[in-house]
Amino acid sequence: MAYSEILYDVSDKIATITLNRPDKLNAWTSVMEGEVRAALIEASDDDNVGAIILTGAGRGFCSGADMNNLNSLQQGASSGGPTSDSVRAVDNAIPGGLSLSNDFSLRYTYFPTVPKPIIAAINGPAAGLGLIMSLYCDVRFASDAAVFSTAFSRRGLIAEHGISWMLPTLIGPANALDITLSARKFTAAEAKDMGLVSKVFPMEGFMDEVRAYATEMATLASPRSIRVMKRQIYQAMLNSLEHSVLLANSEMPASFESEDFKEGVAHFVERRAPNFTGN
Known part of the structure; x- marks a missing residue:
């Protein structure tokens, strides 16, 4: 454009x-x-x-x-x-x-x-x-x-x-x-x-x-993590501590199952640069 x-x-x-x-x-x-x-x-x-x-x-x-x-x-x-x-x-x-x-x-x-x-x-x-x-x-x-x-x-x-x-x-x-x-x-x-x-x-x-x-x-941060954490922090500005904890609890299972979590562990263990996909 x-x-x-x-x-x-x-x-x-x-x-x-x-x-x-x-x-x-x-x-x-x-x-x-x-x-x-x-x-x-x-x-x-x-x-x-x-x-x-x-x-x-x-x-x-x-x-x-x-x-x-x-x-x-x-x-x-x-x-x-x-x-x-x-x-x-x-x-x-x-x-x-x-x-x-x-x-x-x-x-x-x-x-x-x-x-x-x-x-x-x-x-x-x-x-x-x-x-x-x-x-x-x-x-x-x-x-x-x-x-x-x-x-x-x-x-x-x-x-x-x-x-x-x-x-x-x-x-x-x-x-x-x-x-x-x-x-x-x-x-x-x-x-x-x-x-x-x-x-x-x-x-x-x-x-x-x-x-x-x-x-x-x-280059070093997971796009998926950034997406989720932006939402967590801006939502928290408007909500309670309880809401923030419950939101984090609901997000953690999806994080553990994500491709970016697997890559986050793998690149750390293998001592190489990450290759995150945002998924």
Whole structure:
């Protein structure tokens, strides 16, 4: 599929989705939104893809919604432009095959349903929608050049697209209130201290570090195990400890009978690289 506002590349079992409006710090548009969704579907369906990296071209990750789009919303239907309702009237088909609650089937919240790991490589500024999008990725890494902001309170907006739930879940209510109410900018180092990102790497060699991590996941981890564990962890965020234990108990027999379990034992005993099939 040809894309106009993203780049899509598959190499060494890694699909890389690059937001590609570098002159606008990769500001988010409806076209970009549709293309990211399509690329995630493409990566989900590709047996040659074991991990997905989402990053930005140039010096930014994503600066948030394109201000021209926000201006059109402010003008509203009186100018013939899009309204807040029409902007949200998008195709909500789930790209992935993981069965989760409706909480993870909405606009932007659907990333966890993708059966492969999505790694946010936050190379530069991530604000507003850029920050939101990264929250729904499974793992987040930042370069030391990355700067973050929720931005919403300084635009007269509110905490959008479930960020009022996802942020406290990931970094706690105190940190979530701090960065949403103030909309202040904060560094990659502070983001790591909060638990918002797992690691911070120097900008020089940043993507090499992210790709090295993704390569290990794509080549050494069972695709079946990843599918099941993503579902377990995201379900657990919404359910009780008892439910998590019962779900694990129900999944274990199928794991023991899977081809990937047999291969997981065999490659360890034989001291060789694994050849997982996802079955």
